[in-house]
Amino acid sequence: MTKTESTKSRILDAAEQLFAERGFAETSLRTITTRARVNLASVNYHFCSKKSLIQAVFDRFLQDFTKELSLELMTLEQLSADQLEAEKLLNALIRPLLSLNGRRNNAISIFMRLLGRAYAETQGHLRRYVTDKYGHVLVRFTHLFQKGYPNLTIDQIFWRLHYMLGSMIFTLGGSDALRQISQADFNRDLGVEDVIKEMLPFLAAGMKA
Amino acid sequence: MTKTESTKSRILDAAEQLFAERGFAETSLRTITTRARVNLASVNYHFCSKKSLIQAVFDRFLQDFTKELSLELMTLEQLSADQLEAEKLLNALIRPLLSLNGRRNNAISIFMRLLGRAYAETQGHLRRYVTDKYGHVLVRFTHLFQKGYPNLTIDQIFWRLHYMLGSMIFTLGGSDALRQISQADFNRDLGVEDVIKEMLPFLAAGMKA
DNA sequence: GTATGTTTCAAACAGTTGTTTGGAATTGAT
DNA sequence: ATCAATTCCAAACAACTGTTTGAAACATAC
Secondary structure, three states: OHHHHHHHHHHHHHHHHHHHHHOOOOOOHHHHHHHHOOOOHHHHHHHOOHHHHHHHHHHHHHHHHHHHHHHHHHHHOOOOHHHOOHHHHHHHHHHHHHHHOOOOOOHHHHHHHHHHHHHHOOOOHHHHHHHHHHHHHHHHHHHHHHHHOOOOOHHHHHHHHHHHHHHHHHHHHOHHHHHHHHHHHHOOOOOHHHHHHHHHHHHHHHHHO | OHHHHHHHHHHHHHHHHHHHHHOOOOOOHHHHHHHHOOOOHHHHHHHOOHHHHHHHHHHHHHHHHHHHHHHHHHHHOOOOHHHOOHHHHHHHHHHHHHHHHHHOOOHHHHHHHHHHHHHHOOOOHHHHHHHHHHHHHHHHHHHHHHHHOOOOOHHHHHHHHHHHHHHHHHHHHOHHHHHHHHHHHHOOOOOHHHHHHHHHHHHHHHHHO
16 A cells, blocks of 8 residues: 555656656656656556546646635635735735645646646647636636626636736746746846746736736 | 659648647657658658758748848837837737738647747757747847836846747637637637737736836 | 465567668759 | 659668556455
């Protein structure tokens, strides 16, 4: 039991890191099992298939994230409309994100990269899995924005939330590379947390525009 | 000569579409050559390797795009600082983008998708190729923003441009899927041009924040 | 200690990948 | 029409992919 769990989570740890780095198709099971120091066949034994392993990687992240986000939303849902400023709503999204970094190293960056790859799939198998299983939390978030900004139409909110999602996925997912460029060019080293803080006024202004 | 050119461009046409749809690793040369109705070996004959084919796909897009963008920038570079509003700068970026759609069907979406995939590569081979060869145009764009908004620090501008880039790549690249969701949910069908128009105030407000 | 169920492991499986090869077909110039 | 160069093409190459297999190792209960 304990040995098993260690094998399973060692596979998940190696897989989520490699998937984020290289992508799903570019990462072979042999690369994963070598890094995790487990036998090749143990992936199929514990996760049936590679596709299921990918879903398991997402599940572990999204369960942590949506649980915390759901708590944030519950307190917001008891506020009146004029108390729902964009900055407050964005913070409800960002706090659960920041707490991910407490669990594993570089977790925010990895998580955002994985989300980006999930959305990049055109046949949308993975994107649909994610939205079907965890989309209801985002719907609650949309409703809150609608309540706070009733002058915006519902599809304006829909699109602006996706502009925001794009900014976050792109800059936080690629933050390692971008921070290297930033440091080389202006010699200022930002942590992921600093990048998020820098991003907040940009996003808030856009949402309210 | 004319037969050759037709083979080369047929390969490029099929490749750019498939790369955008599925990704580089997920697209085999056999899939490309089948759709292009050419022989498998002709890819290696005309483009040496798959990696070079990928670069050729980017080159064809970026040459068109940077040529038009460079013209836009030249006129902007003759304006005074107080004439450089964010909306005007963004339009200089968007006009060359829109004109891509004149050349090939759905070109904007394909181009954005390809850019997204290029940035997703962590080892950064492709991203470096793109920035080395076409980065100087973006540097000129950054300088213009600096001139128009001198109260922003240079790394604030750097990061905000990347927030913007993220929004554009994410929503325009995934616009097919997102527009489907949008239509299903609120029965409003937007073209890519409409999505860009919707995005402009969001981005402008963020840049000025 | 024996029996039962779970987990690991080396080896092999069939299928796909990018690339190479040598000869056939086509092209353009004299 | 002849020659040379270019382009095409069917076939094969070695390398790698995800998955399966059957036996070994292990743990747990009686």
